[in-house]
Amino acid sequence: MAWDKDKQLQGGKYTIEEVRRRGRFSITYLARNIQGNLVIIKTLDDVLIHQPGFQDLQESFVKEAVQLSSCKHPNIVKLLELPFLEDKLRCLALEYIDGEDLQRRSQNLLPEAKALKYIRQIGLALEVVHQNNLVHRDVKPANIMIRGGSSDAVLIDFGLARGFDYKKLSVSADQVAEPGYTPPELYSQTVEIGAYTDIYSLAATLYNLLTGQIPTNAKERLQNNTPLKEPQEWNPQISDKTNSAILRAMEMKCEKRPQSIQAWFDLLGLQPPSVVVDTGGDKLAKIQTRYAILAFWLGVAALVVTIVGIFTGIFGNEIKERFIKPSPQPTNTSVPNKP
Numbered sequence: 001m002a003w004d005k006d007k008q009l010q011g012g013k014y015t016i017e018e019v020r021r022r023g024r025f026s027i028t029y030l031a032r033n034i035q036g037n038l039v040i041i042k043t044l045d046d047v048l049i050h051q052p053g054f055q056d057l058q059e060s061f062v063k064e065a066v067q068l069s070s071c072k073h074p075n076i077v078k079l080l081e082l083p084f085l086e087d088k089l090r091c092l093a094l095e096y097i098d099g100e101d102l103q104r105r106s107q108n109l110l111p112e113a114k115a116l117k118y119i120r121q122i123g124l125a126l127e128v129v130h131q132n133n134l135v136h137r138d139v140k141p142a143n144i145m146i147r148g149g150s151s152d153a154v155l156i157d158f159g160l161a162r163g164f165d166y167k168k169l170s171v172s173a174d175q176v177a178e179p180g181y182t183p184p185e186l187y188s189q190t191v192e193i194g195a196y197t198d199i200y201s202l203a204a205t206l207y208n209l210l211t212g213q214i215p216t217n218a219k220e221r222l223q224n225n226t227p228l229k230e231p232q233e234w235n236p237q238i239s240d241k242t243n244s245a246i247l248r249a250m251e252m253k254c255e256k257r258p259q260s261i262q263a264w265f266d267l268l269g270l271q272p273p274s275v276v277v278d279t280g281g282d283k284l285a286k287i288q289t290r291y292a293i294l295a296f297w298l299g300v301a302a303l304v305v306t307i308v309g310i311f312t313g314i315f316g317n318e319i320k321e322r323f324i325k326p327s328p329q330p331t332n333t334s335v336p337n338k339p
Contacts, residue, residue, distance in 0.1 A: 001046060002027050009086045014041060014093065023157075025057065030096070038096040039080060042157075043089045058090050064158045065092050070132050075125035077145075077156040097156065099148040102141035102209065109235060112242060115209040118144065118153040120270050123202060123261045125155045130195045130261065137193070139201035140181040141208055180204055180214035184222050184252055196257040199264050203249030210242070211235050221252060241269050 007016040009031070017030040020040065025048060029041040044061055048054050062083050069079045078095035085091070102118065110118075122144055129136055136158055143157045177187060183200035185191035204215045211234035220226050228250060232243045245267035251257045258264035262272060 003029065003087075009041065009091065010084055014039065016041070026061075028157075033093075038098075040077075040094040040096050042092040042094060043086070046087070046089060049088060061090050061092075065090075067132070067134050068158055071125075071128050071134070073125045073128040075121045075152065075154055076128065077154055094156075097145040097147060097154050099146045099150075099154075102144040102146065102153070102205070105141075105146065105209075109212050110209045112210060112238060114151075115206060116242070116268065116270065117151065118146070118209070119202060119206050119268075120265070121153040122155050122205075123265060123270075126195075126198050126202065127261045129198070135193050135195070136198050136201075137186060138178065139198050139205060140178050141205050144205070177219070179217040179219075180208070182218060183250075183254075184218040185254060187219050187222075191254075194254070195260055196254045199249050199257055199261065202261075203246045203264070206242075207231050207246050207250070210238050215250065218252065241267070 002019050002022075003016050005016055005018060008014070009016070013034055014031045017032060017038075020028040020030045022028075022045070025045055027043055027045050029043070031039050031041045033039050044054075044057060048057060065079060065083045068076075069082070077097065080093040080095060083090045083092055122139070126136060126139070136155070138157060139155070143155065145154045145156055146152065147154060181201045181204045183197050185193055185197060200218075207213070207215045211231050213229075213234050216226055216228050221228060228247065230243060231246050232238050232240075245264065248267055249257050249264050258267060265272065
């Protein structure tokens with residue numbers, strides 16, 4: 001059962017405002033901290049407490065939080081503190097993103113340039129995830145927030161750990177999958193996952209943003225050999241390059257997909273971020289400027305000295321006569337001796 005409004009956590013550090021959404025295993029709350037600022041509190045659903053696999057799920061939940069804390073990027077939601085325990089439930093305190101998710105925005109088709117901008121931001125965030133030897137596993141429009149008043153996309157809500165045995169909770173892989181966005185390897189407990197797993201889901205997200213349609217479920221494609229309808233069939237305005245890149249990233253076989261975010265960006269024609277290397281150039285420029293100013297004034301001083309020298313050489317005698325008067329001869333005031 002979800003917590004009620006005004007429920008206090010950690011002795012009043014957080015106060016529940018409302019239930020924001022319910023997932024397959026978790027509940028997300030909107031709350032306020034002691035300073036009155038909005039935060040997100042995420043917990044496991046307490047209906048799972050008495051199931052045999054609950055403790056394993058708790059450990060997986062904590063593991064995801066620790067992993068998330070290692071991924072520092074402006075387009076990844078921030079973990080405010082390590083998990084804490086409340087009513088036997090592990091809780092995560094997360095940054096509150098004031099905005100709406102892409103699932104709501106995708107109800108209206110996005111222009112290709114805008115959709116690619118969001119995808120590029122999330123792709124760069126996923127690169128950081130992959131560099132930390134992690135896989136998000138739950139990339140979809142509902143897990144991408146757009147900050148209010150900006151065009152910044154933020155990746156939220158990491159999926160549960162790969163090794164968790166869902167059978168302990170009497171659920172199947174189908175129940176934890178997101179139809180249309182989950183790649184085929186996540187329906188299996190044996191197929192290895194990697195960056196290509198998130199690339200499939202990110203491409204499916206782009207498919208949705210540009211067509212307004214959820215792609216054909218990977219399991220249906222696998223079992224019934226159902227083809228994936230090309231994005232351009234839904235929206236002829238999509239460029240050939242983007243259409244082709246989406247299809248390539250949503251190949252059923254992992255090895256046929258791009259193996260890194262940058263490899264997929266290359267297919268999309270997206271430029272890598274410009275890398276600014278600190279070579280001390282700014283400091284060097286400042287030093288050079290200071291030396292230039294110093295050299296200028298030294299030059300001016302030298303010129304003044306030269307002019308003074310020339311002036312003195314030409315008019316030196318006249319200057320002496322006019323301005324340098326000879327010292328007066330001392331007057332003899334002594335009284336001569338009388339004879």
